Amino acid sequence: MKNVSFGKLNLAEAEYSVALFMYMRLLGYPSERISILTTYNGQKHLIRDVINQRCAGNPYFGQPHKVTTVDRFQGQQNDYIILSLVRTKAVGHLRDVRRLVVAMSRARLGLYIFARVSLFENCFELTPAFKQLTARPLQLHIRPHEYYSQEQPRDEKPDQIIKDMPEMTNFVYNMYMHMMQTSQKYRQQQQQKLAPPPEETQKDAAVDPARGSSEEPQPETPMEQEDPGEASSEPNTENAKEEGGQDAVDHAKMPEHPGRDSDSDEEEEQEQ
Template sequence: VNNESKSKEEKSTPKDRLSLLESQSKAIVKKQFPFLDFFANAPQPLFTEESLSKDLQTAKNCFKHMTALFDDLEECRPFEVLRGSRDRGDFLSTTHAKIIALTCTHAALKRSDLVNLRFQYDNLIMEESAQILEVETFIPMLLQNQDSELGSRLKRVVLIGDHHQLPPVVKNMAFQQYSHFDQSMFTRFVRLAMPVINLDMQGRARPSLAALYSWRYKNLGNLPIVSNTPIFQKANAGFACEYQLINVEDYEGKGETTPNPYFYQNLGEAEFIVQTYMFMRLVGYPSEKISIITTYNGQKQLLRDIIRRRCENNPLFGEPAKITTVDKYQGQQNDYILLSLVRTKTVGHLRDVRRLVVALSRARLGLYVFCRQRLFENCYELTPSFSRLLTRPTKLHIVPNEMFPSERPVQAPSNAFVIEDV
């Protein structure tokens, strides 16, 4: 046999020998590749044996895939030891997480645990920082131990807030008034004239709605989106105006009532608002696009009771997205806001302009304010906003037979029907 093969090699030409070597070199990748069985279920053969360079590239890609699998296994190995969800969460937070979101309250409660876990971070971003106590702002900066050589790892702190809105809540009046505990660190920095970046363009509300509170902000403008987007150019279905102050007189001979001290309610406003909400639902407004807010807890409870009795079990109406107070709704928004101001004898705590700014700035497309006109129009602190509100009729103007969504331009005249004797 050996003699026969030798004789064949002697008879073969140099060209035949070269082609034999080339064919062997093309097949060498497939012969030497150690993971053929692992990739046996591939939709097509890995190696074509037509080009050595292509087969080598395929082999490299396969090795990359194998390396990624082993990297994933390496990351999962600790979970063989960490059986509890809490331990696994701590491991992920301290080892793999790039961004961690938590509240200031949670940071204060878990500070010792985070320090013991050797939690480390370089940047801190705090949203709604104007509504956070100074000590609550300070604690998140101390969630890690300082390095003995390099000092604190924290390199950047970004505070985002609006000092023209409501401050932190301090229930102890002595601390609030005499110790000024209701001042946030954000507000302190602004008051001390530290350099700040003012965002002077808003993209939340229609320009006409933004004009109700823009006087509190220096050179507040509007982003193009609130002028160019079709949803901001169309009118609110069923309403003649995109915003309106609706004057509510005594209902059954009563205005504001106080069943308990400081528990203010106004049945007339509550009934009017619920009827307006039901009208909006019949017109076709989605319930999740409507929020009802008020300035007092008593009115909030009354509104919830009426909604629960009239709308909760009726599939035509259902409940709105939120029924809450202005203070609790800070930092949130909705397309359509129904606002109850409750008071009919004195202005109350709405005299704080910051609370008024929060109340008027929650709506994107429609705002309807239910109140006692002659009380609030004479309040000096509120004049810039109420003077603009009073440029519109103070009786609710609706547009019959118009369904949601409306194709009527927001400035187009409409055949309005006036709601009277309510």
Template structure:
């Protein structure tokens, strides 16, 4: 009943304040029920937010239960973990296992050793507070020597003083200053910024007194949790206790779970709930292993809930052995198998990431993917991208220096023309004032990624006012991430290559929030049958980059539907000329 009430209250909060769809609320409600929950989340529909909300509800409604979080990559795990840290789950109950913990964007250390050190530091802080409390009650300070002595102090003195105070209060409700005069811990709370008690009314002061006592109770409960770290002397024992008993939410990658399964079984690792994010990217066997990290109790599995969140329309697990991939269909995840077998799932149906126009490039792949009110109403989605006529565009890149795609070694595809064009557009954006952190450059091949990085090191890094972009990486590696502006190089000029897999196309088109510019060989990709729905939309606009050279900063009031004064760029060399002219203007300003 408690769970249902929490969801009822939370659904109103979610709908009004967090721009969350009704399907997300349904997914959260389903996720807290026992059994299997499957959530299909198209790009930008808030898979991670849904997962975090499920974890938050489970923690508050089932405080004695432990939850294991599994993802396929450190990047995805850190994104999820950082959002959990923003919720009201105490840091002492969170634990991040594995190698990627150092990349977490936080000052706190959530590794096993980091959490143990934090508990020991917290123990000293709390014991000093206990000593201060003892002084305020005019008792010896040695009650704060250990967690054990502090526990006795709580029972014999603190709690008994509170009970005596409550007994004295009964029958004196008509005296406004009674609580202020008789509260036993008044001196301990004398260092608050404002007086705790006003003496104006008994009820108001009594509420404040109960709040003060709750603070003391929480303090001694925390000390009780620190007691094990006081008794255990070795670092390894403390770390193992933290993992098997203390932490309520434990996060790791599926690879770490597979490598350490034997250790988890030996230590008696226990958990009640399993949540897998991006589970469509996890191999079938890697999905089963996290379910088997604990021994059965009396022949019964302790696992109560299994929540699988993913998108089978995006990239599958990576299987490098072609025989396994093609003949045994090993690149099918358990999540995808369940969907194909007709197991019921909840499909999130409203995206809140991209402009509605950009979302049209990939929403044809889903049943009913709409837009949250936020992306229709927010100013940022109504304004055009300064310096560009359109918010998305396909740019046809001809041969550069007589060459299209090249392969210096087998499967190592590069396209120098696209690399130079993409970097020129990046430099143009930086010269207008776009932040480098808001621009990512993606490509479909590792060879092109390395070539683009070389061009950036040659053309951008020497200039402080340009510098490198947020990321230069492949489409496959960027799954699960996003940025405001994406410059995408498709590389191939002879054969379509592995972009023929529609799942890769969906990932490529769905990474941008405000601007997507695709650099490719038009005649090759427009003829590919699998890619028709997306490329038909792209080709409704000119296939030469359309710039608005009247706009000289990254701010504009022009509406996104208004292309403004269009200037079409006919070649890589012309784009380089525009960038060189703008660089010359910057130098002139600096000299003057």
């Protein structure tokens, strides 16, 4: 059985590329507008493995539009390209400037290149291209407070500079955990707003004398059966005592509201 070589690998660049993709996704960049390219098949498969471990099963990240080699991506474009050049000791087949031109012309809006600059800038064939690239910052500059969907002019806050891959992976992890905690707190607050307060629920179950919403039918008093127009204007002390006694019985049957005493019920009844 033959051993199949997939070419060159660079784990640090693979992790760095995936961390940048995750960071862009947390800021709201659509995954279909991001592609990750590399110059070797082995690096392509390595990046795919890292994507599957870090992102594939997480709806916050998903997968890029494509993870492929520069040669296979020829003739195509995407808004944002993350490019891994892999090599650290020798330039290899990238010495052909046409391949480098193809690699660097695939992005419409943003191009991020991970490479050992000291190796490629000393290559005679690549000097013109890398002279333009090295005129820009050589370290990754990010702005985590600016989200993809925000339509506003660039503010004066300074960029955050990422020095290396471990710092970027740690930053993305902390950013992700912060967003998860914030999202969880927001869901809890929404659930508390939607759930009825316990006091209101129990208050509805209590008897309201003014509305006559008692679950048990209240016996009619002699005063309710008597026509108000024919009622005597002289006070009837016996009826008043009977009514007072009947009210005491009625109130004894009424369940008291939790957290409220019987005096508060009587005050509400007198106000009504």
